[in-house]
Every structure is written in structure tokens, then in C-alpha cells.
Amino acid sequence: MKLYYSDRAKEYERVYFRDDPIRQQGQINIQGTMKEFFKNRNVLEIACGTGYWTQFVQQEAEHITAIDFSPEVLSIAKEKDIPSNKVTFLRGDAYNLESITGNFDAGLANFWFSHIPKARIQEFLKQLHFKLGEGSRIFMADNVYIRALGGTLIKKENDENTYKIRTLENGSKYEIIKNYYTETELRNIFGPYSNDLEVHYGQCFWWISYTTR
Template structure:
């Protein structure tokens, strides 16, 4: 996973500029939700990548601590030259968020949740919520399954996860975890942590928002 996104870093944001009016409308909706939800909040961004979403949330948030495991994508994020008074980009492990040694009253993760092995979801969410204050706002966004988009989907015997085979322009191929969820599954996953849980299943993306119990 790290190798794939590190090697794809320079071309990663191309995914946001596909000429698809439905997709573009939904991306605008995501931007609007993020900017509205995090007004004036001290926010944690998990798996920030190249800082594509960070730049929009920074318009309204009080401060963003944006973490990613890949130095290559963080280097591109820092080139956006977002104000240090508003954003810090930090190399960090999404499964060890307590190492940040602070708490937040808002958090989001865009296009990260689908890469979590299903057997690790509960442990990830437990430690994720440990760094969030009660009443914090959370937003998670990820892909709906659309056949033919983003590589070939495969499954494996005795494995509850699904995977995508993805190719880079160089011809390198990678197999990465990519899980897709129904509204019912997302409800079951997030309900134990959530107040005012809202789940929107669109054509290209789903959006989960809630307040932390």
C-alpha cells in the first residue's frame, strides 16, 4: 500500500479531474460538507495524501493536523504552501494516533477506510476515537463500487477482504486492499461510536458524518 501510493504520488490528484459530471458534482458536495462540518474546529486528517482535501478544509477549520505514512505524498502536500498557522503535515501511523499526543474536536479520513483490513476496523476506530473529544465531528468518505473503475476487483479464498489490481503509468502493478460497504454495514460499524449518524450513499461516493459519543 505505501509503495503504491508513494510511487503514484505525483499523479494521484488526476483522479479528481475525470470528466464525469456526476462524479464532479459529488466531489463538490464532499468539499461543501467538509468545510461546513469543521468550521472553527481543531481537526485531525487521517491519510491526508497530497493534501488535496486539506486545502479546502483549511478554509474554515481553526487548525488541521494532517498525517500520512508516505513521505512522498507529504512532500507534495507541503508544496501547496498552506499557512503553518492553519496546517501541519506530519508523517504518522493511522493505527497509532495516540503518538500525536493531543486531542481534537474534529476528524476526517477521505478514501482511507476502504483500505483498512476488515479484521482491523474495530481496533482502528477505537484508537481513532481515543484522540477525539466527546461531541467531536467525524466525517468519512469513500468509494461506491462501480464496475470497471479503479482496477480489477478480486477476492481470495478464506479472506473477507477484497482487493484491486492497479497499474501505474510505468507498468508496475500493485494489489491493494479495497473494501466496499453497504449502508447497513456502515451503520453497524459506526453506530457504537456515534450520535446523529448520517450516511449518504451516492453514485460514486458514500459520506458518513456523526458526533462522537
């Protein structure tokens, strides 16, 4: 996964410019919801990639510390026209947030949740909530499964995760974890952590928001 996203860095954002009105409207909705949700907040962004979503959130947030494991995507993110006083890009591990310094009252993880092995979901969420503390706001968005898009979904015996084969422009192929969730599954996963969970389940994307207990 780490090698895939490093090699894919220069192609990363093309997925957001597909000629599909439904997808484009979904992305606009996510942008607007995030900007309002994170207004005046100190945000810890997990797996920020090339900073595509960061550039929208920073317009309303107090500050964002955006982390990613890949130096290649972070290099592209740092080239964006984003004020340095609003965003700090750092190399970091989503499963080891203790090493990230700062006081945060919000967390963002867009298009990362589907790549988490299901056996590590609770590990990830518990340490994220511990890092942020009670009363913090969390927002996540990811893909809804569409059969004809993104290649064949691969299932393996005795493996609860699903996978997809991704081919880059240079012809290299990678098998990556890509898990999809129903609305009910999302409520079951995130519901225990909040009293105000909101789940939006659209045609192309889902997004959830809540305040930590």
C-alpha cells in the same frame, strides 16, 4: 499499500479530475459538507495524502494536523498554497495515533476507510475515538463500487477483504486492499459510536458524519 502510495504520489490527484459530471458534483458536495462540518474545529486528518481534501477543510477549520505515512505524498502536500498557521503536515501511522500531539475535537479520513483490513476496523475506530474524545466530530468519505471502474475486484478464499490491481504510469503493478460497503454496512459499523450518524450514499461516493459518544 505504503509502497504503492509512495510510488503513486505524483499521479495521486488525477483521479479527482476525471471528466465525469456526476463524480465532479459528488466531490463538490463532499467539499461543501466538510467545510461546514469542520468550521472552527481542530481537526486530526488521517491519511491526508497530497493534501487534496486538506486544502478545502482548512478554509473553515481552526487548525488541521494532517498525517500520512508516505514522505512522498507529504512532500507534495507541503508544496500547496496552504497557510502554515492553519495546517501542520506530519508523518504518522493511522494505527498509532498516540504519538500525535495536540488537542483535537474533530477527525477526518477521506478515501482511507476502504484500505483498512476489515479485521482492523474496530482497532482503528476505537483508538481514533479515544484520541479525539467524547463530543468530537468525524467525517469520512470513500468510493461506491462501480463495476466498470478501477479494474477487476479480486476476492480470495477465506479472506473477507477484496482487492484490486493498480498499474502506475511506469508500468509497475500493485495489489491493494479495496473494500466496498453498502449503506447498511456503514450504519452497522459506525452506528454504535454515535447517536447522530448521517450516511449519504451517492452514485460514486459515500460519506458519513457523526459526533462521538
